[in-house]
Amino acid sequence: xxxxxxxxxxxxxIFLEAYDIGEAHVFKGIAEGVSNSNYFLQTDxxxxxxxxxxxxxxxxxxPFFLGLMKHLAAEGLPCPTPVHSKSGAASGALNGRTAAxxxxxxxxxxxxxxxxxxxxxxxxxxxxxxxGANFSLKRENGLGLKGWRGLAADCAADADGVHPGLKQIIDxxxxxxxxxxxxxxxxxxxxxxxxxxNVLFVDKxxxxxxxxxxxxxxxxxxxxxxTLNAWCFESDGAYxxxxxxxxxxxxxxxxxxxxxxxxxxxxxCRGAAIRFLLTRLYDWVNRSPExxxxxKDPREFVRRLRFHQSVQSPEAYGF
Amino acid sequence: xxxxxxxxxxxxxIFLEAYDIGEAHVFKGIAEGVSNSNYFLQTDxxxxxxxxxxxxxxxxxxPFFLGLMKHLAAEGLPCPTPVHSKSGAASGALNGRTAAxxxxxxxxxxxxxxxxxxxxxxxxxxxxxxxGANFSLKRENGLGLKGWRGLAADCAADADGVHPGLKQIIDxxxxxxxxxxxxxxxxxxxxxxxxxxNVLFVDKxxxxxxxxxxxxxxxxxxxxxxTLNAWCFESDGAYxxxxxxxxxxxxxxxxxxxxxxxxxxxxxCRGAAIRFLLTRLYDWVNRSPExxxxxKDPREFVRRLRFHQSVQSPEAYGF
Numbered sequence: 001x002x003x004x005x006x007x008x009x010x011x012x013x014i015f016l017e018a019y020d021i022g023e024a025h026v027f028k029g030i031a032e033g034v035s036n037s038n039y040f041l042q043t044d045x046x047x048x049x050x051x052x053x054x055x056x057x058x059x060x061x062x063p064f065f066l067g068l069m070k071h072l073a074a075e076g077l078p079c080p081t082p083v084h085s086k087s088g089a090a091s092g093a094l095n096g097r098t099a100a101x102x103x104x105x106x107x108x109x110x111x112x113x114x115x116x117x118x119x120x121x122x123x124x125x126x127x128x129x130x131x132g133a134n135f136s137l138k139r140e141n142g143l144g145l146k147g148w149r150g151l152a153a154d155c156a157a158d159a160d161g162v163h164p165g166l167k168q169i170i171d172x173x174x175x176x177x178x179x180x181x182x183x184x185x186x187x188x189x190x191x192x193x194x195x196x197x198n199v200l201f202v203d204k205x206x207x208x209x210x211x212x213x214x215x216x217x218x219x220x221x222x223x224x225x226x227t228l229n230a231w232c233f234e235s236d237g238a239y240x241x242x243x244x245x246x247x248x249x250x251x252x253x254x255x256x257x258x259x260x261x262x263x264x265x266x267x268x269c270r271g272a273a274i275r276f277l278l279t280r281l282y283d284w285v286n287r288s289p290e291x292x293x294x295x296k297d298p299r300e301f302v303r304r305l306r307f308h309q310s311v312q313s314p315e316a317y318g319f
Numbered sequence: 320x321x322x323x324x325x326x327x328x329x330x331x332x333i334f335l336e337a338y339d340i341g342e343a344h345v346f347k348g349i350a351e352g353v354s355n356s357n358y359f360l361q362t363d364x365x366x367x368x369x370x371x372x373x374x375x376x377x378x379x380x381x382p383f384f385l386g387l388m389k390h391l392a393a394e395g396l397p398c399p400t401p402v403h404s405k406s407g408a409a410s411g412a413l414n415g416r417t418a419a420x421x422x423x424x425x426x427x428x429x430x431x432x433x434x435x436x437x438x439x440x441x442x443x444x445x446x447x448x449x450x451g452a453n454f455s456l457k458r459e460n461g462l463g464l465k466g467w468r469g470l471a472a473d474c475a476a477d478a479d480g481v482h483p484g485l486k487q488i489i490d491x492x493x494x495x496x497x498x499x500x501x502x503x504x505x506x507x508x509x510x511x512x513x514x515x516x517n518v519l520f521v522d523k524x525x526x527x528x529x530x531x532x533x534x535x536x537x538x539x540x541x542x543x544x545x546t547l548n549a550w551c552f553e554s555d556g557a558y559x560x561x562x563x564x565x566x567x568x569x570x571x572x573x574x575x576x577x578x579x580x581x582x583x584x585x586x587x588c589r590g591a592a593i594r595f596l597l598t599r600l601y602d603w604v605n606r607s608p609e610x611x612x613x614x615k616d617p618r619e620f621v622r623r624l625r626f627h628q629s630v631q632s633p634e635a636y637g638f
Contacts, residue, residue, distance in 0.1 A: 009428065010429065010431055025427070025521055028351060042425070202344055203342075214459070238481055
């Protein structure tokens with residue numbers, strides 16, 4: 001939630017010479033995204049987001065991310081579209097960073113989405129899964145089982161300081177997931193971070209899906225498990241089955257689960273919980289005292305994981 | 320440059336019920352202003368800035384600041400206008416802070432304004448001085464001589480650690496300013512922080528003057544001295560007389576200086592340099608390791624002060 005790389009208006013003007021989007025009238029750094037610098041840009045031709053990519057990994061994979069957004073937008077999904085330069089480039093260089101201009105989407109993200117919002121969010125996720133089917137590039141999920149094991153090893157020494165017994169909780173869970181993780185479910189492009197922050201609404205309609213920088217090729221049902229972890233729990237950690245039913249129903253109206261996906265769902269939810277538990281834990285134990293980012297509490301996902309561990313069948317989620 | 324107080328869309332929606340500005344379609348925290356939290360807000364009726372005031376002092380003086388902006392906007396100056404609630408209030412309460420909605424102004428602030436920009440900036444400042452004449456409220460300049468002495472005392476122990484000999488430089492300068500500071504120059508409403516950040520341009524036209532939270536009742540010529548310190552020096556500390564002449568000429572086209580103002584100008588420039596030297600020094604020596612704000616270097620104003628001390632007559636500035 002910060003602007004890491006400073007861009008002056010004069011620097012912007014030079015950068016914009018390569019584009020055909022008119023003159024800048026508004027240019028403001030915005031508190032959005034965790035790892036990139038983002039600016040709101042308004043010209044006489046429209047509204048845009050200028051993103052400067054701060055991490056090397058993301059830059060190497062920009063062809064995938066930008067290509068995916070272009071593909072999905074062309075398929076009619078409300079997601080940012082990269083604006084190409086006059087010479088056809090989807091990104092350029094600005095102040096030592098790789099930078100891209102994307103179309104700006106109206107809409108607001110919700111802190112406490114209702115069950116009604118969950119229905120349409122589920123539908124939007126399923127829609128993304130269908131529209132991503134013809135996208136030609138692949139990207140492995142860097143935050144799958146292998147990634148989780150790496151994060152767990154990195155955090156092993158500090159885990160119990162964050163939550164008593166956490167190292168043991170993680171190790172035991174990873175052992176189960178390693179033994180049982182389903183690998184034959186239908187795969188495709190998943191968003192992998194479909195949190196309420198990344199879904200924009202105008203009234204009760206999804207007006208935008210943003211932040212595709214975790215998108216990858218993985219089990220589609222896992223994406224719904226991530227989404228359920230993000231949308232359907234109360235702040236005290238309790239599962240809200242009304243929202244869960246709504247999310248699942250909204251999803252299945254567009255793309256019904258196969259029996260195998262349904263059976264695997266509780267385990268997928270455990271995996272999704274451990275994924276966010278581990279990345280939050282990693283950020284927590286490696287935080288810098290000068291960090292500009294407000295960290296999220298890993299313990300929220302300890303509580304979610306505990307719920308998923310107690311689940312006996314998919315019906316408990318509202319299937 | 321940060322958002323200190325978090326506001327969810329749901330909290331915004333409740334706050335907006337008291338206003339008649341339509342439904343929010345865009346709501347984003349922006350990196351603007353040093354001490355407040357600012358959000359860009361777009362509704363079906365227009366674009367706005369939502370500001371949450373973080374400092375108690377500012378809240379106590381909001382009637383002055385918001386009243387002044389309303390007055391100047393009514394006089395035709397391009398400055399944000401507070402939007403009143405349905406019940407007529409210029410501010411309200413939001414997440415434990417006092418908050419106000421102001422109209423949003425198009426335009427961009429420049430990092431390296433040209434002499435052409437300095438002419439129109441000078442004219443805009445003089446125009447503000449004329450239009451402020453009928454404003455009925457007064458506010459003392461908290462960062463005048465008395466304020467400088469307080470800051471100097473607070474920083475005395477740490478000054479030399481920032482720049483060798485700085486304590487002595489400050490003490491000697493304050494002795495001279497205390498003895499010679501002019502008190503009979505024409506007074507009125509001054510902006511007191513008319514830096515390039517706070518002046519928005521569309522093409523070569525001033526489209527907005529923002530951030531009135533240092534505005535006060537003081538010598539008008541001092542405001543031009545502050546502005547010259549902010550607009551007319553190179554990054555290596557050299558005075559750019561072309562820009563200085565442009566700024567002064569632009570100002571005097573609208574409001575010519577009296578002979579007394581002209582004679583006092585070099586001393587006013589010294590005062591303006593010490594004012595920003597001291598506030599930056601104070602922030603520097605009192606910085607928190609967790610600060611979200613990128614601090615400005617106080618030594619820039621040591622170099623400016625040294626230039627002003629070497630000036631023999633107002634002609635050296637371009638009068």
